[in-house]
Structures are given as structure tokens and as C-alpha cells.
């Protein structure tokens with residue numbers, strides 16, 4: 175009953191776990207794709223802004239780049255005084271600054287020093303002469319080498335005047351970008367938009383934008399400026415990350431549930447595997463049991479009928495032989511009765527019927543009676559039993575018939591399997607809170623790995639299965655059931671080759 179309930183509960187749990195897993199799989203895919211969509215959107219919007227900014231730089235530059243060479247060299251100071259430019263250099267094809275080819279917002283000594291630094295440190299690094307570099311940008315990140323330690327952005331273009339090649343290099347005003355261009359595309363406070371845009375350098379240090387630290391779990395993208403300030407990135411983050419936080423919290427809870435579901439499924443599967451193995455084993459044992467029992471019934475019956483027939487036909491050599499035949503018949507019928515008792519009692523247990531009737535009794539007496547009843551069987555097996563029962567054992571609540579059956583089964587087993595040992599020792603004594611009965615034999619013993627199994631119904635040890643020793647495998651199962659019904663138990667201690675001791679104990 176309890177087992178069936180357990181199985182039903184387990185089936186339910188496995189189904190629930192499977193449904194939960196399917197649901198979590200589905201919801202994971204859904205949240206994951208919404209997550210991807212949002213990221214994609216952030217990336218596209220930002221790339222668009224970056225593109226606009228870079229186009230602005232390019233078109234601002236074009237105003238200078240499109241001026242003819244003569245105008246440049248005559249009017250450079252005026253031309254260079256636009257907002258986005260700090261300095262302009264006009265170089266000939268040998269990359270030498272032309273006379274009047276330098277104009278700068280830096281004046282006097284500072285301007286001259288800058289020119290010197292440009293010629294020595296920047297010019298050699300500009301890819302002016304290289305093929306394909308008609309136009310380009312070089313971004314120097316802030317470092318000790320950048321003259322004033324700040325970042326610098328140079329734009330250059332190759333031009334031609336008649337058959338002469340020349341180059342124009344513009345030092346862009348980055349503070350103009352920060353102060354006037356970026357604010358047109360990105361909010362400095364981050365209040366208006368649901369996304370926060372910040373310009374950061376390669377080390378994620380803030381260059382422009384709200385000093386706001388995005389939550390590490392919020393969606394975030396870094397979009398580079400591909401052509402111009404290539405060391406800078408627009409870091410776009412989701413401002414309201416509560417949905418993300420909620421999703422994360424949910425994910426934690428979900429992982430716990432998914433873990434639980436997996437455990438339940440694994441447990442269900444393991445249980446199933448065990449149940450199948452158990453069932454298969456039980457079936458094997460049952461068919462073995464049926465053949466054993468049939469054999470056990472047949473053998474005594476044919477002995478009884480054979481000797482009975484001999485007696486009936488007077489085929490005896492005298493009264494002694496007649497008595498001997500009668501004894502055989504009697505012995506076999508006792509054996510038959512016990513077998514049938516065992517089977518019937520066992521069937522009762524299997525059907526779960528209450529089969530015990532408890533009454534206060536002297537267990538010492540009960541055990542002595544059992545020994546008496548089986549005495550004759552011992553004599554035929556040519557064995558002796560030494561009984562030692564502690565006097566004045568306390569009275570306990572027992573089912574005397576059941577206990578007799580248990581003791582007889584233990585002694586009967588010793589005569590069947592340990593006849594070589596010739597003797598059996600039965601001791602019974604009191605321990606503080608229990609009465610202990612030991613049945614010790616000196617037979618072949620039981621292999622360690624089988625010691626627990628022999629108490630299972632229908633189980634017979636490997637060593638005896640092939641021998642002509644009759645048995646059905648229910649005796650010890652019955653003994654254990656009886657012991658446990660008395661709130662005690664039975665155990666075996668056995669060393670192969672040195673005999674076995676079956677210990678049955680009852681609580682006081």
C-alpha cells in the first residue's frame with residue numbers, strides 16, 4: 175500500500191519535473207532571444223550615432239581639404255581658425271612643411287615647439303606615402319609622448335596641384351568634439367533616454383557622458399569609432415535594468431527548480447532501474463520457488479506412498495522393519511507438514527494479514543519445546559544439539575507458535591546445511607534490554623556477499639542451489655518477519671568454512 179503510494183507520488187513528481195524542464199527550456203529561449211534583440215537594437219542605434227559623428231568630422235575636414243594649394247599657403251592662418259581645428263600642416267611630396275604651411279591656435283613659442291614635436295614624432299608615423307592612403311586618421315591616445323600628454327587626432331589627405339603632390343594634415347580639436355559635437359548626439363545627464371551613452375577609452379575610463387556606473391548585469395555594448403578616434407568607444411548601457419534584475423533573480427530561482435527537476439528525474443530513473451531489477455529477480459526467484467516447492471512436496475509424498483504401500487502389502491522382514499518404515503512415513507509427513515505450514519504462513523505474510531497472537535510467555539520454555547519437536551530430525555541427521563538457556567529469563571510478549579516456527583527453521587537449516595559440523599549450539603541469554611538467542615553450527619558457512627540476501631524470500635545461496643538439499647528459500651524470510659513482528663531482528667555472522675551463528679533477539 176505504502177509502496178504503491180510512493181510509486182504514484184514518484185510518477186507524479188517525474189511528470190511534474192519533465193513539464194517544469196520543458197517550461198524552463200521554453201522560457202529560457204524566449205528571454206534569451208529578447209535579450210539578443212535588445213542588444214542588437216542598442217548596437218544599431220549607437221553605430222548610427224557614431225557614423226553621424228564621423229561623417230561630421232569628415233565633412234568638416236573636407237572644407238579645408240578642398241581648398242586649392244595656393245589659397246592654403248596664402249591664407250592658412252585664416253583658414254585654420256575654424257572651431258574644429260587646432261593646427262594645420264601643409265607638406266610637399268617629400269613631407270617637408272611648406273613655407274607658410276603651418277598654422278596653429280597655439281601661438282608664439284608654444285606653436286613653434288609643437289611644430290618641432292610634430293615634425294619629429296608625428297610625421298614619421300603618418301602613413302602618408304603608403305599606397306591607398308589618400309586620406310586617413312591617426313589617433314594617438316593620451317601618453318607622455320603626445321607633447322602635452324593628451325590624446326591627439328590627426329586627419330590627413332593627399333592632394334595634387336598640377337603635377338605636384340602635397341599633403342594636408344589637420345590636428346583636430348578634441349575638446350570641440352567633446353564640448354559641441356557629442357552633446358548633440360548623447361545626453362550628458364542621461365536623464366532623457368532609456369539608454370545611457372558614455373564615451374570611454376580602451377581602459378573603460380570615462381571621457382564624456384554621465385558619471386553613472388551601469389549595473390554589471392545590465393545589457394551593455396561597446397561600439398568603436400572605426401575611422402577617427404579609434405581608441406574611444408561609445409559604451410551604451412540599459413538604464414532601467416530592473417527587468418534584467420528581475421530576470422536574473424528569476425534565473426536563480428529557476429536554476430534551483432531546474433536542479434530539483436533534474437534530481438527528481440534522476441531519482442525516478444534510478445528507482446525505475448532498481449524496480450525493474452528487483453521485479454526481474456523476484457520473478458526468477460518465484461519460478462525457482464515453485465519448482466522447489468513442487469519438488470519438496472513430491473519427494474516426501476512418493477516416500478510416504480512407497481513405504482505405505484510396502485507396509486500395506488506386508489512386504490516387511492519383521493516388526494522391526496515395519497516400525498522403521500512407519501517412522502520414515504512419520505518423519506516425512508512431519509516434514510511435509512512443516513513445509514506446508516511455512517508456505518501457508520508465508521502466504522499470509524505476503525498478503526499482509528495479521529498473523530500473530532501475542533501473549534506473555536516464558537521464551538525459554540518456548541525454545542525448549544521447539545528443540546524437543548525437532549529432536550528426532552537431529553537424530554536422523556546424526557547431529558547433536560547443546561542447549562544452554564539462562565534461567566529465569568523475564569516473561570515477554572510473544573506469539574509462541576510463531577517463535578517455535580522460527581527456532582525450528584533455524585535448527586532445521588543447521589541440520590540441512592551444516593550436518594558435517596555434527597553439532598549445534600543453542601544459547602539463550604539476557605542482555606540489558608533484550609533476549610538474545612544464538613543458533614551456532616559448524617558447517618560450511620555462508621559467503622559474505624550472500625549473508626544479507628539469504629533473508630530475502632525465495633533466496634537460496636549459490637553453494638546449495640546445485641546440491642540435492644531440499645529447500646524453498648522462504649524459511650529465513652519467515653524467521654526475519656517473525657523477529658521483526660516482535661520488534662526484534664535476526665542476523666547472521668558467518669565465516670565461510672567455519673560455520674554460522676544465527677542471532678535472533680527480542681526486546682524486553
Ligand code: ADP
Nearest residue numbers: 587588591628634635638645646647648649650
Ligand atoms: P531454504 O532452507 O528453504 O533454502 P532458507 O530461507 O531457510 O531457505 O535459507 C536460505 C538459504 O540460506 C539457504 O538456501 C542456504 O543457502 C542458506 N542457509 C541457511 N541456513 C544456513 C546454515 N546454517 N548454513 C549455511 N547456509 C545456510
